[in-house]
Amino acid sequence: MNQQIPKKMLGMKLPGGAKVESCECDVPVPGHGQVLLKMKAASLCGSDLKYIYFEHTDKTGGARYDNVIAGHEPSGQVVSVGEGVTDFKEGDRVVVYHIQGCGYCDECKKGFFINCQQPQRRAYGWQRDGALAEYMVADTSTCIHLPDFLTYEDGAMIACGFGTAYQGLLRANVSGRDIVMVMGLGPVGQAAIMLAKAMGAKAIGVDISPERLEMAKRIGADEVVQGGEHAVSEVMNLTEGKGVEAAVDCSGSSIGRHQCLEVARMWGNVVFLGEQGTVTFEPSPLLLHKNLTLHGSWVTSVGNMERLVEFLDRKKIHPSDIITHRFPLKETDKAFEVFATGKTGKVCINHEME
Structure with a gap:
């Protein structure tokens, strides 16, 4: 691809009190077993709305760190790969399972990173920087290849809600x-x-x-x-x-x-x-x-999400059909305001609207 990667990027954070804060921050560098994604679509989730946007309290278990970029429904394109990455390359289209577990507990071995109880468990947009930015680093163990039929918006729908x-x-x-x-x-x-x-x-x-x-x-x-x-x-x-x-x-x-x-x-x-x-x-x-x-039932496993991607591709179904509102990244505050009305379908940040 040889895509020029900037040094700085725009990101969005949720400080609580029904506010969205924009920030300029460094574009992250992928480490071992990681890829850098140029974000293409990131949808909003009701858990973000309830637990971070409004209350900024944690009722779902596990510490949440402040000052992270929000968003746990990412879909994007690989623009850089870290050391040890063999199953993804620059240009690949991916959807990201939104939590990385410890990798060694019983639940992680089953692919249910969501159920990991170890301190290493980190969710994108909660304990680590997430999808509401121009770029995001993701562990390849959480990345799933996105077939050509499915759009980046479809991928964002799969990342949490459809799964x-x-x-x-x-x-x-x-x-x-x-x-x-x-x-x-x-x-x-x-x-x-x-x-x-x-x-x-x-x-x-x-x-x-x-x-x-x-x-x-x-x-x-x-x-x-x-x-x-x-x-x-x-x-x-x-x-x-x-x-x-x-x-x-x-x-x-x-x-x-x-x-x-x-x-x-x-x-x-x-x-x-x-x-x-x-x-x-x-x-x-x-x-x-x-x-x-x-x-x-709480979320799904990485394996089942992969099978869901295959199922949607085989059935030729676009999950993005449930999107009712789209906003560019810089209007994330407006996106949350609309989503908070409770009268929408899915609200999506489409990075290609910039």
Whole structure:
């Protein structure tokens, strides 16, 4: 490529208090086993919004260091490689799994860096510089090749949200035999709708937001139901009173979680994906007597993300279809303001808009 790499770059940090701070900083140099990426797309995540942009507190476990460049949904092009790198070269297009673990614990050996409990665990945009900059250093163990069909925006969608939705559907063993209800149609919920459909299932989307119900229709939901006290009866009517084989909660709300248990049919699967919140329910009628399997699911593994990339390429699906707003890097503050309204699909920083 012989691309000229500057010495300085623009980056974005989240100091809390619903603010975004821009900074000029040195372009990083890749070390052993690392690559330097020119960022092409970086999308915003609800966890950044909840835990850093607003509160600037850590409720998900593990220390978060201040003064790091934000963003953990990166997709970009390799412009420089460090020592010992053999599987990536300059010009390669990549999506980045957003956490590097210690590499030696049981969870890391399985590729679930997200579950690493060791102090070496570092997430991009949380404990190490992330995607909301012109350049980013990434460990090759977290990099996945991006096929030509998938755009850089597609890659950013895969980096966290689609991977999370995919893992949840895998936990429920979703197939073409199933009706899947997705509760909460934010970006992860929209991803779950798209992926459930690609797996052959019938998909029902539930949300309190009319805007997000319309989005779900556009991306292929078979049915959409207005969230609220009548949602359960409407879903039961749509399933001839039997309920759904899989209910996936992406809302994180107590009502949403409870309604997932209510609409799941006998021997069904319920997956809790949405963060925060609480839920209280009676185990006997809602779980035990229905023989339900209740799964907690958090992100995915590197291996499953690689398989997701292959699946999307094979099915010719663009995850970027759920993007509703795009901004250049220098307007990251506006991007967060819009995302915080709760009425968007995915909001993406497109570095090529500069």
